[in-house]
Amino acid sequence: MNPAYHSLLEYTQRMNRVLEHIDRHLDQPLELAELAELAHFSPWHFHRLFTAWVGETLGDYLRRRRLACAAYRLASHPETSILEVALDVGFNSAEAFSRAFKQHFSVTPSNWRNTEPKRWHRRLSDIRERRLRELSNPDQTHIPAFDDPDAFIHLKELTMKVTIKELPPVRVAYLRYVGPYGPDIGIFLRQTVFPWMVENGLLGRVRYGIGRDDPYVTPPEKCRYDACIEVPADFKAQAPATVITLPGGLYAITHYRGKGPDIADTWTELCRDWLPRSGMQPDSRPAFERYPVDAKYDLQTGELECEVCIPVKAL
Incomplete structure (x- = not known):
């Protein structure tokens, strides 16, 4: 393998590890030195590499991710105070949070919650x-x-049929796509993911799709999608793949069958309609699409089927 290409793949794996850690700890202080150590870089090199890799500084990235999470919580949980939301996403005060929120979304948290x-x-x-x-x-x-x-x-x-089910934790390897949600994800799956699965002997296993960002509040070019495949305990990931464990727990699940792009409507209904009326709330585990081994996919029409799963807990 070309040494430069191998280095690029290794950097991809290290940066994905950092972004995973950030997503799991948005409510906690995240220091440059800690993240640099996780990526096995010096703080000096890590800060520059992160900016080049992600397209924004570490501080800007953390602020954007925290504000995106806060935007959803403000609208979906009107009973939660602005201070509670601020603290939940890592801000030290309601005043600092409100300033950052208005600068990012051009409206105050109160106005966002109302509109x-x-x-x-x-x-x-x-x-x-x-x-x-x-x-x-x-x-x-x-x-x-x-x-x-x-x-x-x-x-x-x-109205969609939703079941509440306990899912076990599962070990997966994933390849990441960054860009607008839509047809390009299908191209990524056909041209990158499925050849990689064939190469690694992973056909005939359960797959998952994780949209890491809310496209209504995240710039399209910064949206992330992880194409995951269940792997055995002894599977060794080679870059650019990264291995993680999807946590088990309680999930709200609805079956989807239709064209790939139309699945966005099901996500909207589940998160914006069913969930607020369910007496439950989402937690910090990732939501995902689950594709069982026998899930159907029609190459001619583009129609597919899967399970749309969001992690839930009691209010």
């Missing part, structure tokens, strides 16, 4: 109307879904 659920409702209404058009008249341009009693009955029939 973001309305945007969620509009997105959910769009999804429901689109599905009703598919069921009734594909040429119809508008259905007054929340004014028409008959339409409302149909909407109730369209």
Whole structure:
């Protein structure tokens, strides 16, 4: 292997290890020296490498990730005070958090909390109307879904079925895609992930897809998607793959079958509609799409099936 290419793969593995650690500890102090040691670089080299690799300084990256998590919590948990949200994502005070939030999102945390659920409702209404058009008249341009009693009955029939299930921890290896969610992920899977699976003898195993970022609050070019495959205990990851353990625990699970890009609607319904009404809340474990060994995929139509899983706990 070309030495320069081998070095690049090694750096990829080290940086992914750091980003994993950051995601798990956003509510705690994260010091440069600690992260540099995790990556096996000196602090001086690590800071420069991180900026070159991620496209933003460590401080900017931490701030953006913490604010993205806070944005979701503000909208989904109106009973939680702004100070509690600030502390949960690693800020020392509500004042510092509010300044950073307004600078990033151009609105105060209070305004975001008041307006973001309305945007969620509009997105959910769009999804429901689109599905009703598919069921009734594909040429119809508008259905007054929340004014028409008959339409409302149909909407109730369209409500997703969700089960709560305990999943065991699982060891996976993953390859990471960075960029806009959408068709490019399919290209990444076909051209990069599946050849890698063949090369490593990993066909016929359960797969997972982890969207690490909320595309509604994260710049498209910074969104991360991890394509994961279950691996045995003795599997040794070679860069650019990284091995992690997906934690076990309680998950809300719904079955999805449809075109790849349309799965975003199911995520929106599960996180923005079902979860706030469920009496449960998400925790810090990653949400993912789970693709069982017998999950179907149609190369001609692009239709696939999987389980959409979000980690939950009692309020």
